Amino acid sequence: MSNTIIKVEHISKSYILKHQNAERYTALRDVLTNKAKSIFSSSNASNQKQTSEEFWALNDVSFEVKQGERVGIIGRNGAGKSTLLKVLSRIVTPTKGRITIDGRVASLLEVGTGFHPELSGRENIYLNGSILGMSKSEIKNKFDEIVAFSEVEKFLDTPVKRYSSGMYVRLAFAVAAHLDPEILIVDEVLAVGDAEFQKKCLGKMKDVSSEGRTVLFVSHNMAAVRNLCDKAILLNKGTVHMQGSVDVVMDEYLNSKDAGRLSGVYSAINKNESDVKLLKAEMFDSMGNTQDQFEITENITIKFTILCARKVPNLYAYIAVKNNQEDLLIESDTMDFLPNIFDSMKEGVNEYEVKINANVLAVGDYLLYLSLASSYSDNFLVETPGDILRFTVVDSITERGHQRKAFTSQLLKWDNS
Amino acid sequence: MSKHRIIIEPGTENSNYWKDLWNYRGLFYFLAWRDILVRYKQTAIGILWSVIRPLLTIFVMAFFGWLFKSKIPEGVPRLIFVAAATLPWQFFASSFTETSNSLISNSNLLTKVYFPRLIVPASTVIVCLIDFFVSFIILIGLMFICKFAPDIKILALPLFLLLALITSTGVGLYIAALNVKYRDFRYLIPFIVQFGLYVSPIAFSSSEIYGNTRIPELVKYIYSCNPMVGVIDGFRWCILGGTTPLYSTGFFVSIGISILFLFIGVWYFRKMEKSFADVI
Numbered sequence: 001m002s003n004t005i006i007k008v009e010h011i012s013k014s015y016i017l018k019h020q021n022a023e024r025y026t027a028l029r030d031v032l033t034n035k036a037k038s039i040f041s042s043s044n045a046s047n048q049k050q051t052s053e054e055f056w057a058l059n060d061v062s063f064e065v066k067q068g069e070r071v072g073i074i075g076r077n078g079a080g081k082s083t084l085l086k087v088l089s090r091i092v093t094p095t096k097g098r099i100t101i102d103g104r105v106a107s108l109l110e111v112g113t114g115f116h117p118e119l120s121g122r123e124n125i126y127l128n129g130s131i132l133g134m135s136k137s138e139i140k141n142k143f144d145e146i147v148a149f150s151e152v153e154k155f156l157d158t159p160v161k162r163y164s165s166g167m168y169v170r171l172a173f174a175v176a177a178h179l180d181p182e183i184l185i186v187d188e189v190l191a192v193g194d195a196e197f198q199k200k201c202l203g204k205m206k207d208v209s210s211e212g213r214t215v216l217f218v219s220h221n222m223a224a225v226r227n228l229c230d231k232a233i234l235l236n237k238g239t240v241h242m243q244g245s246v247d248v249v250m251d252e253y254l255n256s257k258d259a260g261r262l263s264g265v266y267s268a269i270n271k272n273e274s275d276v277k278l279l280k281a282e283m284f285d286s287m288g289n290t291q292d293q294f295e296i297t298e299n300i301t302i303k304f305t306i307l308c309a310r311k312v313p314n315l316y317a318y319i320a321v322k323n324n325q326e327d328l329l330i331e332s333d334t335m336d337f338l339p340n341i342f343d344s345m346k347e348g349v350n351e352y353e354v355k356i357n358a359n360v361l362a363v364g365d366y367l368l369y370l371s372l373a374s375s376y377s378d379n380f381l382v383e384t385p386g387d388i389l390r391f392t393v394v395d396s397i398t399e400r401g402h403q404r405k406a407f408t409s410q411l412l413k414w415d416n417s
Numbered sequence: 418m419s420k421h422r423i424i425i426e427p428g429t430e431n432s433n434y435w436k437d438l439w440n441y442r443g444l445f446y447f448l449a450w451r452d453i454l455v456r457y458k459q460t461a462i463g464i465l466w467s468v469i470r471p472l473l474t475i476f477v478m479a480f481f482g483w484l485f486k487s488k489i490p491e492g493v494p495r496l497i498f499v500a501a502a503t504l505p506w507q508f509f510a511s512s513f514t515e516t517s518n519s520l521i522s523n524s525n526l527l528t529k530v531y532f533p534r535l536i537v538p539a540s541t542v543i544v545c546l547i548d549f550f551v552s553f554i555i556l557i558g559l560m561f562i563c564k565f566a567p568d569i570k571i572l573a574l575p576l577f578l579l580l581a582l583i584t585s586t587g588v589g590l591y592i593a594a595l596n597v598k599y600r601d602f603r604y605l606i607p608f609i610v611q612f613g614l615y616v617s618p619i620a621f622s623s624s625e626i627y628g629n630t631r632i633p634e635l636v637k638y639i640y641s642c643n644p645m646v647g648v649i650d651g652f653r654w655c656i657l658g659g660t661t662p663l664y665s666t667g668f669f670v671s672i673g674i675s676i677l678f679l680f681i682g683v684w685y686f687r688k689m690e691k692s693f694a695d696v697i
Binding site: 029086098123127 | 458531
């Protein structure tokens with residue numbers, strides 16, 4: 001089982017960026033005139049000005065994938081994830097390096113590639129299936145399964161241009177989910193459809209990988225990557241920053257993401273002319289100390305210092321607490337308890353505080369999001385600071401401690417009855 | 418396991434290219450099938466368009482031929498004389514145009530899935546071929562109406578159809594690959610097609626060019642370099658029972674040029690194929 005199935009050696013891919021004519025395609029005219037010019041001018045250094053620049057989308061990337069491994073490829077936008085998948089799926093050729101793949105590859109870089117809007121659902125299943133590399137008999141055998149998975153039985157003979165976007169995506173994913181390759185390459189396709197369908201897709205992907213197939217998976221949905229993959233590769237600016245088990249790599253990624261940027265204290269940097277703006281936000285523990293790490297049994301107090309230069313009607317604040325997977329755990333705004341405390345905001349500096357009760361947030365890392373808004377915001381400048389604070393909740397008190405995996409940290413009292 | 422070994426390297430010629438192409442024949446079939454299904458979707462008269470367009474062209478070209486008193490062989494109705502040339506010309510024009518644009522119109526496939534790119538223009542040609550067979554009904558109909566029966570020579574027709582196929586595929590592949598990078602061809606193609614309609618022997622017969630002493634030899638030579646001259650002369654020879662002669666020099670020049678185009682087309686296409694996804 002531990003034989004290497006994909007071997008990537010020193011892969012690089014460069015693109016030429018043109019700075020002056022940013023047109024995607026060259027006009028024949030340009031080529032002809034340039035050729036003509038270079039005949040007539042002895043030194044063509046003058047018209048060969050540095051208008052182009054080499055850009056390395058991938059730079060010396062090497063890794064190996066063994067059979068049956070599920071590898072997540074993560075990294076920021078522009079890190080080279082999609083280029084890597086395109087090279088692996090043979091859509092673009094690398095500039096340097098060598099890749100050896102042992103096995104049938106199916107790549108899914110987009111949901112519904114080649115779907116034709118004029119064709120019916122039935123026809124598109126066949127078309128899309130064959131584009132993804134299935135043979136006609138394979139599609140025939142799996143046809144009923146695909147239709148059942150997609151839940152669009154009733155509309156099979158309707159042109160897909162009349163489908164709702166949800167139906168379209170379901171049908172497209174259903175075809176893809178029934179591919180039967182040894183190696184499956186998937187790019188960000190789970191980012192579509194409603195939550196329930198996403199869950200279904202993820203489940204299907206898990207089934208696929210549990211059958212011993214090798215999966216390469218790119219996603220920004222960290223929960224999905226963690227859920228599905230056992231290994232991960234972190235790309236950064238076209239190079240492999242780190243590879244290893246999914247938990248280790250993911251932590252590195254999430255920490256590097258806003259390291260140094262967010263902590264338990266936020267202070268405004270830009271001096272713009274907003275009517276209402278956040279000057280400062282701080283978090284305090286129950287002892288009144290500034291903190292960014294809290295015990296589960298502690299109340300968390302957040303103080304906001306807001307500068308009001310001009311009164312804004314109907315102003316309110318909204319906060320959200322998010323975990324690393326961007327799941328919302330708490331949402332609240334100043335209108336939860338009426339009257340809205342912001343109605344009485346005075347011109348000048350105002351201070352507000354909110355308290356997150358103890359035993360609510362589970363052990364983990366969190367982000368605090370703040371927005372200030374008004375239904376009259378057209379005529380007023382109101383700042384929306386966004387993610388402002390980052391904090392951690394730990395459990396070093398109870399016996400269970402960090403083993404506690406629940407979504408909340410409520411502790412229950414056990415009694416004799 | 419190792420039977421599916423794939424090695425990806427820059428610049429290497431894929432030694433299994435043609436085998437790969439064969440393995441993807443299913444996709445070839447489905448793409449052609451898609452184009453046929455889609456071709457006349459949401460049109461009121463559907464496939465009739467494949468008949469009406471060439472029919473109108475035949476009438477107009479026959480009218481002009483009659484107006485300018487172009488010579489036609491004894492005993493051959495003018496409509497059949499023109500139809501025998503219009504049908505292969507229409508086939509060439511549509512398959513040339515559509516092959517040239519095929520990569521652009523399938524760009525979403527090229528950037529998302531791997532397959533031998535040759536499949537796209539090849540499946541396009543097949544669709545045009547089917548259109549050609551449908552429009553052939555016109556010729557059969559005209560033969561019935563004009564009571565004109567072809568002789569044994571019509572059996573050679575597939576050979577000339579093959580020549581038309583080679584010509585349009587060769588030129589089409591070359592232009593398709595160029596079109597990915599230089600969109601100028603979007604404007605050039607309709608012009609070539611329009612121009613070709615007048616310089617190919619459709620309203621007139623090749624004898625009028627070759628037999629005309631006022632036309633200099635050089636012009637006759639250039640005329641025979643048009644590969645469609647060979648195709649059309651061949652079609653007429655088959656359909657009209659040899660009443661129009663085949664000019665051997667001109668004819669072989671046409672064949673030679675068609676085959677040359679095919680080689681250049683395939684060679685250039687394969688050379689550019691790897692960068693299609695980058696530049697399209």
